[in-house]
Amino acid sequence: MxxxxxxxxxxxxxxxxxxxxxxxxxxxxxxxxxxxxxxxxxxxxxxxxxxxNIMASNLAKNKVFVIGVMLPKVSSGSSYWELPLQGIIKAQKELNQYSVKMETYLFDHSDINDIRKQILNVINSNIDGLIITPKFADEMKILFQDCEDKDRPYVFIDSNIPQMNSLCSIQQPLYDSGKLAAELFSYCFNKGEILILHLKDPMDTEAIIRLKEKGMVDYFRETNSSILTRKEVLSNSEKTNIDKSIKKIMHDMPDIKGIFIPNSKIKHIARYLTEKKGSKIYLIGYDLLKENYEFIDKGVIDFLICSKPKEQGYRAYYLLFEYVVLRKEVKKEVIMPLDIITRMNYKFY
Amino acid sequence: MxxxxxxxxxxxxxxxxxxxxxxxxxxxxxxxxxxxxxxxxxxxxxxxxxxxNIMASNLAKNKVFVIGVMLPKVSSGSSYWELPLQGIIKAQKELNQYSVKMETYLFDHSDINDIRKQILNVINSNIDGLIITPKFADEMKILFQDCEDKDRPYVFIDSNIPQMNSLCSIQQPLYDSGKLAAELFSYCFNKGEILILHLKDPMDTEAIIRLKEKGMVDYFRETNSSILTRKEVLSNSEKTNIDKSIKKIMHDMPDIKGIFIPNSKIKHIARYLTEKKGSKIYLIGYDLLKENYEFIDKGVIDFLICSKPKEQGYRAYYLLFEYVVLRKEVKKEVIMPLDIITRMNYKFY
DNA sequence: CTGAAAGCGCTTACAG
DNA sequence: CTGAAAGCGCTTACAG
Structure with missing residues (x-):
């Protein structure tokens, strides 16, 4: 003792x-x-x-560290980006007593001028670290350059650009998520067709979508499955157009048993399937967004694969805190698990 | 600025x-x-x-807080209890720079004398808070009494005793986990029989097992399913006896399509099914233990439902830290989400 | 290149 | 009942 x-x-x-x-x-x-x-x-x-003793050290230093957060604003189209931000805010609340503050640089992802403006705001700020998503990589190259010149650590969430010197990247196993979706379909049926439907979104990164699709296709090949897949791409236009296009596609697929949406745009299909009559079509997509609650509760969406966007924000903030304030070493890469969400467990997430 | x-x-x-x-x-x-x-x-x-400023306060106080951990020792029979402990150790590492230390009081759950010995050790300790599981509630009543007399906060993990004045209980939605298992079976087949097989374990709490079973039965009733369930209990004896008993039971169930194990003893059945020939029997159980890895990877176990035992330990420790050291208010109850583990995503947990 | 001293925001004896 | 002062383990001018 x-x-x-x-x-x-x-x-x-x-x-x-x-x-x-x-x-x-x-x-x-x-x-x-x-x-x-x-x-x-x-x-x-x-x-x-x-x-x-870091606590004594910070007390004596008498300085407040600032962590910057540069993410897309929540748009009317999708509520995805509010989740990482919630996680970040949760972390900030927990760390409130330590000498950290958060500073947000949210941008309108459809307005390139706003993106540039926020990039400049970050460059001219005094933040001690940055949380960012590597979308719009071309525009943001200059920002990463600036961070490296200033030894300002930055952490990627949602996805990654391997060539960059980010302090850490927090990402989802994209390829495996496609395999997982395929496996779930295989539990539901063992022959028939699956429509892989990519509803385009400006925030999409082609490489990400492709990895998910490849995962699915590879699973069926590796397991010698009798399930066939067919890929279609639709631009994200109005409701009536989407409905018409889907109807046309499905007309060509008499043996359709499932639909896989490789981004978080599943609500449009869910809405369509809700109204449609006919035999059961299994529906799998991504991300437990508010707008999906209704459809998963009704059983229209069967499974959502979810990489904990809220926890990604939380982890990123916490990791920067540990690095900047506590001067700990941190992991270079964090792979999030793939949660499977269904009608019976979505309430607990 | x-x-x-x-x-x-x-x-x-x-x-x-x-x-x-x-x-x-x-x-x-x-x-x-x-x-x-x-x-x-x-x-x-x-x-x-x-x-x-809590950091200054703790610095001036010049005191180290101690959090006690009273859990079953990891036994040869099951590795379950190493998971909460891992989570606790992870939290302790993160909080190392603050003035907290951990003190463990692990007991051999099959030795009542050891349990009593550890209870006395806790009572005579100077810990500032306690993490504990409310198993062996009868023996432990006196310990909870002592905690309350001393205003020593205690946190339950794994399950709960609602009558107690625990600071917080971190628990799994037991009833809903049974429903979830039923839903997953329903995705795999829509008629036939399911064997609900309770392989007895000394650490089982009857009420917990019953809640899970009830969830499953209720799901099939509520959805007017054609799936039938049949419940059997086996005492946890040797391999050969288990095999013989299962064989006998399954002989009586010609239309068996699935087996549900309402505790973490699934490996015995998985082993049996691996050796057995015949048509596919879907297998669902609980907890991603080391000994299950092999069976989930082979696809013998189809789904494991998992209430993040590691994270329960982590949360419990963190919560006590916040309460004891930071003097924050904390939640009275935390419900863990139900993770669904399959062959395709188990690697990421 | 090195050291003595003040100060960070609190707590804790001690004196009155 | 109240206050002045030392101290927690560091950092930061300042002086030499």
Missing amino acids: SQQKSAGIKDVAKNAKVAIATVDRVIHGRKGVSEKTREKVLKVIEQIGFKP | SQQKSAGIKDVAKNAKVAIATVDRVIHGRKGVSEKTREKVLKVIEQIGFKP
């Missing part, structure tokens, strides 16, 4: 026979210490196992 | 024209302050929106 106090900077100073300020200089690698002194101090630190 | 510093205890003292020590007394409701002074100070606190 001997709650033996861990060694402090004072103990190091005493043992190394130097002043506390000198120990501080060594700890933070600041200039102005002779090599000889440096080594002496480092040796003592090693010997007595000194670990700096 | 005006990083306006928030008011400190010094500002309160100055505005209220009292000493800092007096403000401190008021903040913590300590004795020795006249009612008049008290009110004056409280008014100023309200006015200038003073929030104490």
Whole structure:
């Protein structure tokens, strides 16, 4: 039970026979210490196992760290981006007592001028770290460059650009999510056709969509399944056009048993299937958005695959806090699990 | 951008024209302050929106808080209890820089004397909070009593005893998990028989098992399903006996399509089904334990329903930290979501 | 290159 | 009942 106090900077100073300020200089690698002194101090630190007390350090520093958040504004079209932001706000609330503040730089993803404006705002800010999604990578290259010049850490959520020097990327296993969807279909039926329907959205990244589709197709091939897939792309126009196009497509697929939507635009199809008569068509898509609740509760949507967008925001914020404020090392990559959401468990997410 | 510093205890003292020590007394409701002074100070606190700086407070207090953990030891029979402990250790690592330490009181759940010994160890300890599972409730009543006498907060994980004054209970939606299993079966087939097989375990709580079974039965009734269920109980004896018993039961169920195991003992059945020839029998159980990896990867186990035991431990520890160290208010109850684990997504959990 | 001292926002004896 | 002062483990000017 001997709650033996861990060694402090004072103990190091005493043992190394130097002043506390000198120990501080060594700890933070600041200039102005002779090599000889440096080594002496480092040796003592090693010997007595000194670990700096971060709380005391931050208290003395008397500084508030700021974490910037640059994400799309929640648009009328989709509520997806409110989820990461909720997670971020939750983390900020938890970390409120520590010296961190959040600063948001939300942009209208359909307005390139607004995106540029926010990029400049971030560049000219004094934030100590940044949470960002690597959409609009071309426009944002200059921002990443600026971050690296300033040693300002940035964390990707939702997806990743592997070439970049992000502090961490928090991402979903895209390919495997397509396989998972295929597996779920296989539990529902073992022959027939599946329509892979890509309803275009300006926020889509082609590579992401393709990975999901490839996962599905590969699963059926690897398992020698008798299920066939057919891919169609629709531009995201008005309701009546979508309905007409889907009707046409499905007319060509007499043996259709399932529809897979590789982005979060599933509500349009769900609405269509709700109104349509005929035999059961299994429906699988992505993301537990507010607008999907109704359809999953009715059983029109059978499964949603979900990569915890809220938790991605939470984790990103927490990770930056640990890196910036606590000066911990952090993982370079976080892969989120793939939650399967159904009528019976969606309430608990 | 005006990083306006928030008011400190010094500002309160100055505005209220009292000493800092007096403000401190008021903040913590300590004795020795006249009612008049008290009110004056409280008014100023309200006015200038003073929030104490917990980091400074803990630094000055110079005390290490201790959180106790009383859980079953990991036994050879099942690795379940290593998961909450992993979560707890993860939380402890994250909170290492704050003034918290963990103290474990693990017991051998098959040895009543060991349980009593650990209960006494906890009672005689100086811990500031306790994480515990409400198994063996009869033996533990005296411990809960002691906690309440000492104002020592305790948090339940895994399940709950509603009558107790626990600080919080972190639990799974048991009834709904049975419904979820039924729904998953319904996706796989729409008539035939399901065997609900309860393989007895000393750690089982009858009420918990019954809730899960009821969820399943209710689902089929509510959806007017043609699927029938049949319940059997087996005592957890040796391999050969189990095999013989199952064989006998299944012989009586020619139309068996699925087996539901309402606890985490699924590996015994998975092993049996692996060796057995014949038509596909869908298998659903609980908890992603190490010993299940092999069977889920092979597809012998189709679905595992999982209430994030690791995260339960993590949350419990974090919650006690927030309550004890940060003096925050915390939720009285946390309901964990029901993860669905399959061959395609188990790797990411 | 090195050190003594003030200060971060609190708590805790101690004195009155 | 109230206050002045030392101290928690660091950082940050400032002086030499």
